[in-house]
Amino acid sequence: MAFSExxxxxxxxxxxxxxxxxxTPIAIRVVRQKHADGLVLSTWWLKTMSYLCSDIYFVxxxxxxxTYAETLIITIEAGVVLFLVAYYQKQIYSIYPFWILFVIxxxxxxxxxxxxxxxxxxxxxxxxxxxxIIALLPQFYYNYSNKSKxxxxxxxxxxxxxxxxxxxFTTRVLNNSDPVLLLSFxxxxxxxxxxxxxxxYYGIYSEGLTFKxxxxxxxxxxxxxxxxxxxxxxxxxxxxxxxxxxxxxxNNCNSSSERIDLQxxxxxxxxxxxxxxxxxxxxxxxxxxxxxxxxxxxxGT
Numbered sequence: 001m002a003f004s005e006x007x008x009x010x011x012x013x014x015x016x017x018x019x020x021x022x023x024t025p026i027a028i029r030v031v032r033q034k035h036a037d038g039l040v041l042s043t044w045w046l047k048t049m050s051y052l053c054s055d056i057y058f059v060x061x062x063x064x065x066x067t068y069a070e071t072l073i074i075t076i077e078a079g080v081v082l083f084l085v086a087y088y089q090k091q092i093y094s095i096y097p098f099w100i101l102f103v104i105x106x107x108x109x110x111x112x113x114x115x116x117x118x119x120x121x122x123x124x125x126x127x128x129x130x131x132x133i134i135a136l137l138p139q140f141y142y143n144y145s146n147k148s149k150x151x152x153x154x155x156x157x158x159x160x161x162x163x164x165x166x167x168x169f170t171t172r173v174l175n176n177s178d179p180v181l182l183l184s185f186x187x188x189x190x191x192x193x194x195x196x197x198x199x200x201y202y203g204i205y206s207e208g209l210t211f212k213x214x215x216x217x218x219x220x221x222x223x224x225x226x227x228x229x230x231x232x233x234x235x236x237x238x239x240x241x242x243x244x245x246x247x248x249x250x251n252n253c254n255s256s257s258e259r260i261d262l263q264x265x266x267x268x269x270x271x272x273x274x275x276x277x278x279x280x281x282x283x284x285x286x287x288x289x290x291x292x293x294x295x296x297x298x299x300g301t
Contacts, residue, residue: 008173009066015163015170016069022160023077025153025218027084036088038151040142044082046135049105051075053121053128054184056112060121067174070163122180129184133191140198149203153218157196164189 030036055075058068086092112121143150167185175181203214213220 004173008170009064011166012064012066012170012174013069015166016066016073018159018163019070019073019077022070022074022156022163023081023153025155026151027077027081029151029153029218030081030084030088033151034088036085036151038142038148039081039085040138041082041085041089041091043135043138044078044085045101045105046131048075048078048082050128050131050135051078052105052109053112053124053131056109056116057121057125057128057180059113060116060118064174067170125180125184129180129187132184132188136191136195140195143198143202147202147206149199149207149209149214149217152195152199154196154199154203154215155218157192157199160192161189161196164192 026039030039051071051074054068054071058071083092086098091098112124116124139150139152142148143152164185168182168189171178171181171185200211200214203209203217204211209217
């Protein structure tokens with residue numbers, strides 16, 4: 001066996017081991033955050049579909065395991081992420097479309113692995129390359145529309161790019177430069193590299209994170225968990241020394257938006273810690289009305 005074949009075989013198995021980390025960061029992030037708001041469900045449907053098409057092509061062509069070990073592994077990983085995203089986005093409880101699509105996908109896969117013509121499996125592999133590109137477009141659009149890096153792992157995008165680049169080499173050596181596979185891996189390399197660059201761009205220039213923070217965002221999810229409470233408006237009615245009522249709008253009185261119900265009130269004199277209950281507010285209002293009436297009677301006499 002030539003040196004290039006030995007190197008390609010070892011590289012293939014190393015990619016297989018490395019693929020264990022491909023979608024694991026995304027799965028870990030989703031579980032840690034307990035939501036999948038930054039991911040697009042259709043991306044994972046398409047990814048799982050494309051990997052299954054590739055698995056069928058490799059198995060039916062009887063290629064060496066080292067040439068597609070990582071594809072088998074990441075098919076399982078993509079399926080796991082698909083179920084996690086569906087679970088946290090409340091899609092897994094609906095028969096249509098989730099479970100109907102799942103049954104259709106499994107039925108077509110069984111047909112492909114067993115009795116489908118070889119020419120049809122080749123078409124499936126070509127479709128897999130196209131689907132792999134289409135699968136990331138929703139994530140591209142999500143990041144673009146939100147001007148955010150989203151929840152797609154930069155580690156996943158980097159590993160996918162590296163793996164596809166290595167697969168271009170192993171395909172040339174071990175698969176006789178199979179044009180279908182070369183087209184698949186080249187296109188996947190380009191798309192994953194572009195997604196990685198987009199994640200880095202929005203993470204650094206839009207979200208103000210450092211390069212390290214973007215790359216370790218799968219582990220450090222604190223800056224990803226933006227609390228919705230910051231956008232909620234809570235009214236705090238605070239009495240001041242002049243018997244006026246000051247209503248502050250904002251969370252924990254940190255908002256600069258203030259509304260003064262009575263002209264006698266002074267925002268600078270109010271204290272957020274003196275939040276009162278509805279009964280106390282009613283008492284303060286009654287006191288204010290009584291004093292105003294007393295002042296009017298005195299002026300009338």
